[in-house]
Amino acid sequence: xxxxxxxxxxxxxxxxxxxxxxxxxxxxxxxxxxxxxxxxxxxxxxxxxxxxxxxxxxxxxxxxxxxxxxxxxxxxxxxxxxxxxxxxxxxxxxxxxxxxxxxxxxxxxxxxxxxxxxxxxxxxxxxxxxxxxxxxxxxxxxxxxxxxxxxxxxxxxxxxxxxxxxxxxxxxxxxxxxxxxxxxxxxxxxxxxxxxxxxxxxxxxxxxxxxxxxxxxxxxxxxxxxxxxxxxxxxxxxxxxxxxxxxxxxxxxxxxxxxxxxxxxxxxxxxxxxxxxxxxxxxxxxxxxxxxxxxxxxxxxxxxxxxxxxxxxxxxxxxxxxxxxxx
Amino acid sequence: xxxxxxxxxxxxxxxxxxxxxxxxxxxxxxxxxxxxxxxxxxxxxxxxxxxxxxxxxxxxxxxxxxxxxxxxxxxxxxxxxxxxxxxxxxxxxxxxxxxxxxxxxxxxxxxxxxxxxxxxxxxxxxxxxxxxxxxxxxxxxxxxxxxxxxxxxxxxxxxxxxxxxxxxxxxxxxxxxxxxxxxxxxxxxxxxxxxxxxxxxxxxxxxxxxxxxxxxxxxxxxxxxxxxxxxxxxxxxxxxxxxxxxxxxxxxxxxxxxxxxxxxxxxxxxxxxxxxx
Numbered sequence: 001x002x003x004x005x006x007x008x009x010x011x012x013x014x015x016x017x018x019x020x021x022x023x024x025x026x027x028x029x030x031x032x033x034x035x036x037x038x039x040x041x042x043x044x045x046x047x048x049x050x051x052x053x054x055x056x057x058x059x060x061x062x063x064x065x066x067x068x069x070x071x072x073x074x075x076x077x078x079x080x081x082x083x084x085x086x087x088x089x090x091x092x093x094x095x096x097x098x099x100x101x102x103x104x105x106x107x108x109x110x111x112x113x114x115x116x117x118x119x120x121x122x123x124x125x126x127x128x129x130x131x132x133x134x135x136x137x138x139x140x141x142x143x144x145x146x147x148x149x150x151x152x153x154x155x156x157x158x159x160x161x162x163x164x165x166x167x168x169x170x171x172x173x174x175x176x177x178x179x180x181x182x183x184x185x186x187x188x189x190x191x192x193x194x195x196x197x198x199x200x201x202x203x204x205x206x207x208x209x210x211x212x213x214x215x216x217x218x219x220x221x222x223x224x225x226x227x228x229x230x231x232x233x234x235x236x237x238x239x240x241x242x243x244x245x246x247x248x249x250x251x252x253x254x255x256x257x258x259x260x261x262x263x264x265x266x267x268x269x270x271x272x273x274x275x276x277x278x279x280x281x282x283x284x285x286x287x288x289x290x291x292x293x294x295x296x297x298x299x300x301x302x303x304x305x306x307x308x309x310x311x312x313x314x315x316x317x318x319x320x321x322x323x324x325x326x327x
Numbered sequence: 328x329x330x331x332x333x334x335x336x337x338x339x340x341x342x343x344x345x346x347x348x349x350x351x352x353x354x355x356x357x358x359x360x361x362x363x364x365x366x367x368x369x370x371x372x373x374x375x376x377x378x379x380x381x382x383x384x385x386x387x388x389x390x391x392x393x394x395x396x397x398x399x400x401x402x403x404x405x406x407x408x409x410x411x412x413x414x415x416x417x418x419x420x421x422x423x424x425x426x427x428x429x430x431x432x433x434x435x436x437x438x439x440x441x442x443x444x445x446x447x448x449x450x451x452x453x454x455x456x457x458x459x460x461x462x463x464x465x466x467x468x469x470x471x472x473x474x475x476x477x478x479x480x481x482x483x484x485x486x487x488x489x490x491x492x493x494x495x496x497x498x499x500x501x502x503x504x505x506x507x508x509x510x511x512x513x514x515x516x517x518x519x520x521x522x523x524x525x526x527x528x529x530x531x532x533x534x535x536x537x538x539x540x541x542x543x544x545x546x547x548x549x550x551x552x553x554x555x556x557x558x559x560x561x562x563x564x565x566x567x568x569x570x571x572x573x574x575x576x577x578x579x580x581x582x583x584x585x586x587x588x589x590x591x592x593x594x595x596x597x598x599x600x601x602x603x604x
Contacts (some may be wrong), residue, residue: 027505034413035422035431038479041472042434045441045449052452103348111345120349122597127356129593131533133560134586135576137567138359141366187355194352218330218338241440248442250536250565274575275444275536282448282540298448302441309437 001086046302053296055289056079064296070261070277072285077293081261085178085271086301090246092221092267097189097246104190105197106223121198128191136255138185140176144256147183148175152268155179165298171266176258179267184252189242196238200231200319237315244309248301250275276302359584367583370576375584380546380562383571389581391548395463395556396532399542402467402552403531407474408524414475415482415520421506438476446472447537455541463549463556466542473534474527481523485516522600527594533585536559558588559585 049222056064056077067078104124110118152173159169204227212226258270259280274297285291330338372432374388381387425530430467447470454465489512497507513520543555544565566574 021503024503024505027508028417031413031421032427035417035427037410038414038431038435038438038475041475042438044453045445048449048452050443052448089430099344100348100351103345106341107345107349107361111342112349122351122594123356124349124352126590126593127352128361129529129589130356131535131560131585133533133563134359134363134534134582137563137582138362141575142358142362142569187352190352213432216330218334218341219335220338220341223341231450244440248440248444250442250444251560255565255567273603275442278444278448279536279539282451283543295448295452298445302445305440305442305445306437309440311435312440313433 046299046306049295049299049302053292053299055236055292056296059289062292063291065300068263070272072281072287074291075287075289077289079274079277079293079297081263082272082274082277082297083300085257086247086266086273086275088271089179089182089185089257089273090243092179093185093189093246094239094243096183096186097193097242100186101190101193101197101238101242102228102235104194106227108128108194109201110219110222119245123192124194126191127187128195132188132249132251135184135188135252137251139180139256139319143184144175144180147180149171152179156268165182167265168267171268172262173268174258174270176256177266177268177269178257178271181253181257181271181273182267184256184304185246185249188249188252189245192245193238193242196230196241196316197235200234200238201227204230210268216268231319233315234319237312237319240308240315244305247308248305252277254279274298328534360590363579363583363586366579367522367586370580371583374579375580379548380557380577381573382546384573386573387577389559389562389577389584391545391557392559392562392581393584394548394550395466395542395545395558396560397558398552399467399470399538399558400528400532402464403474404524404528406468407471407527409480410471411475411478411524411527412482412520416486416508418479418483419486420512421504431479434515435476435479439480442536443473443534444536444539447540450537451540461541461543461555463542463552463554466538466556466558467552469537469541470531470534473531473537474524477513477527477530478520478523481526482516482520485519485523486512489515510577518599519554523598525592525596529596531587533560533589534591535564539564 060067060077061152063078065078065083066080068080069076069078070081071077106122112120152175155169156171156173160166160171162169184318208226208230209222212222217225241312253273254276257273257276259272260270261272262269264271278294278298278301282294285294361396372388374386375390376388376389376393378386378388379391380389404506418428418432418435421571422431450465450472451468454468455461458465493511493515494507497511498504502510538558538561542558542561544561545555545557547557549556559581560561566581569575
């Protein structure tokens, strides 16, 4: 009887497996195809940017990156100004966002009363949920006039005549410019860096911190000598993640950067960024070369953010490995 | 033994800095939300939801833009969500521990943060150039590309949270793998997967850059996906950049509705997710 039962159930299982095998294979194929699709998408994006920009690269060669003339009338396109503007605004953003994000992470893991941690963390995450066009509008109508009236006159009066940093802060206080754009970008990347930093701070093994406490460390010493060294690679990863966001951010920057193709040392002056130039000019590009130049800009942006985000991801994976997690 | 003054001061400074940093972050959130609320609430009128976008210098509403946005978000959802769930399933289940899965997972995280303007350019090259004109269809595809990596990531994470015992229980019943996935794992992870999809919708609702040269904009009522389609973010962009006061007011009204939609969706999703746990 046992044998028959076993045979029966064996039969049931095997028919099941047989009828299931085809469907199983199909299901696996469909999901694998979807996964391949994600890969293809990235590859196709890179290829189509390179293809669309080939005319600009062929025409200008290295001058496309080093030339500072962006002249649609004479069909000369050098992207130095937007590249410079992208790098400077992103640098300002990181100078603001990195310390603030680490401060927020510290506050949320060690200092804030327990009941207030979740609501504050959600509020900080909501900063990332606000659409970038809202940052742009607020920047243009509220923040730029505020900078022009209150902050920039002070900067150019007090710092504009200083020896080395003077040129950075000279010029008329018009509100629109690299400093304003950099600050808005900084606010926008705070939630990305702060969220990762908070996660890794709270994943520091308690015994490490407890040992430091037992040795009489203060909170500052725990942060600077235990938490930060232990989470260093993840924090660097978080910073690169923020950098990747800042480099590619479009709408907010388009509103407050001023779309000017002049190279100026002063942070108070309008400038341009890669993303803003594409957003402003692409639908107006009336020649093949103009359009190709803008797509070539897109290609540069894509390659740079790809590299930055790859570094971010590798740094973040490293800390997982350190914890012995595989994923 | 008392702690030396120098160390106490450093500690107090760190404490103060952390608190100030948090206040700094919250300060901007409230300033931006307050501005949007104040400027937007006063611009809200019944015409906003009944009239079309006006020509310069006259009043009107955003009906065509709301419609266009809704259609393109729906299109993005219909295209992006199924592919995203399937790819996420591969990463967490069928392709787990394969080389392909780890590469895709890595690349997906990069797509997640990739500049959305580049996605707009890509869809322009692929769809708009091929078709010869701007279209709501192209806009929907661009939004699907933004949604996709979000759904992939959250689906993968949701499935990984399902305990292995549930898989083993399914296999012990003799179920083939696809039925284990479909009937047990999807059920267990349903609320987390839906959370991811809704967060993705909140994200694409505010995306402007990928629509600038795919859907473009349309001042008039158009229900066709095959031509330029009005949408809230691009209308806000164009109106805010214009010199007309009426347009600025409409831009604020649109900004208010958009922000309210995105924030409410975000908060609801978080509440639901917490309840689910």
